[in-house]
Amino acid sequence: MAHALMFYLFAALAIAASLAVILHRNIFKSATFLAGMLFCLAALFVLLDAEFIAVVQVLIYIGAITILIVFAIMLTTKINDEHKEQFNSQKFLAPILALGLLGLILTIVVKIQWTTAEISPVPSDILGLIGTALLSDFIFPFDVVSILLLVALIGATYIAKQEDRKPLVTEVDETGEHGDGKVKHALHAEEVEH
Amino acid sequence: MVPLSHYLIFTAILFTLGVIGVLTRRNAIVVFMSIELMLNSVNLSMVTFARFLNSMDGQIAVFLVMTVAAAEVAVGLALIVAIYRKKETINIDEMHIMQG
Numbered sequence A: 001m002a003h004a005l006m007f008y009l010f011a012a013l014a015i016a017a018s019l020a021v022i023l024h025r026n027i028f029k030s031a032t033f034l035a036g037m038l039f040c041l042a043a044l045f046v047l048l049d050a051e052f053i054a055v056v057q058v059l060i061y062i063g064a065i066t067i068l069i070v071f072a073i074m075l076t077t078k079i080n081d082e083h084k085e086q087f088n089s090q091k092f093l094a095p096i097l098a099l100g101l102l103g104l105i106l107t108i109v110v111k112i113q114w115t116t117a118e119i120s121p122v123p124s125d126i127l128g129l130i131g132t133a134l135l136s137d138f139i140f141p142f143d144v145v146s147i148l149l150l151v152a153l154i155g156a157t158y159i160a161k162q163e164d165r166k167p168l169v170t171e172v173d174e175t176g177e178h179g180d181g182k183v184k185h186a187l188h189a190e191e192v193e194h
Numbered sequence B: 001m002v003p004l005s006h007y008l009i010f011t012a013i014l015f016t017l018g019v020i021g022v023l024t025r026r027n028a029i030v031v032f033m034s035i036e037l038m039l040n041s042v043n044l045s046m047v048t049f050a051r052f053l054n055s056m057d058g059q060i061a062v063f064l065v066m067t068v069a070a071a072e073v074a075v076g077l078a079l080i081v082a083i084y085r086k087k088e089t090i091n092i093d094e095m096h097i098m099q100g
Helices: A002-023 A027-047 A051-076 A079-083 A093-111 A126-135 A139-193 B004-024 B028-052 B057-087
Strands: none
Touching: A002 A027, A002 B004, A002 B028, A027 A051, A027 B028, A051 A126, A051 B028, A051 B057, A093 B004, A126 A139, A126 B057, A139 B057, B004 B028, B028 B057
């Protein structure tokens, strides 16, 4: 009973927080509501006996991704952005389409007779089982994800570093133009001589 | 135990909210946050199935999805910051240089 109560409480909180994320005018508050919504989902993971995933959710999503988003907001947002129009021209059509999508998913969810296994208690050594599975059956996706993280690390550094090289490039361009000009002059001079 | 369909209905609602956010907001960072909403709703549905089928594969898939999401956010936010430096805005409606 308490289990069901907790589920409906956190589900309602998560839906309210997601509504706030997509509707709030202030982006920073949107990010804060996103952290709250992620926390509610972590609680739901605990209710589903996935403690490891819940801890990872708090560490990666709330601890890393939300902080990254807040940093990006600090780097890109102006104070008066809040008073600008926040929605694009699709703001009436898009929700209708999205609600159609919701109706489609709900129809499928309600119509299908889900066959579920007898719910057995979770093994106490679930972390060890996850580690073993990651390094045996799932070793290939594990390696691919490792390489992806490395590539993303290098790529993000490279993309964010562009600004530092830009002045250098323009200087080179200018000198290049001057150089071209000189070459042109030289060519002209040669033509005149000829 | 709450029935499986209630979890699925909840994840469907979260996913739809994420879709609405992606389609209607103009700020690129809010679009990012909406994408996170969608990823999280799918994560929850996978953990739900893992629990109701007494299997652990769903949890491992969620672990991998979280890793990919972290990589995606790092690259995406770096892109947004780079675009802001160049165009002084992160309004998606104004990013149309490839429109032809």
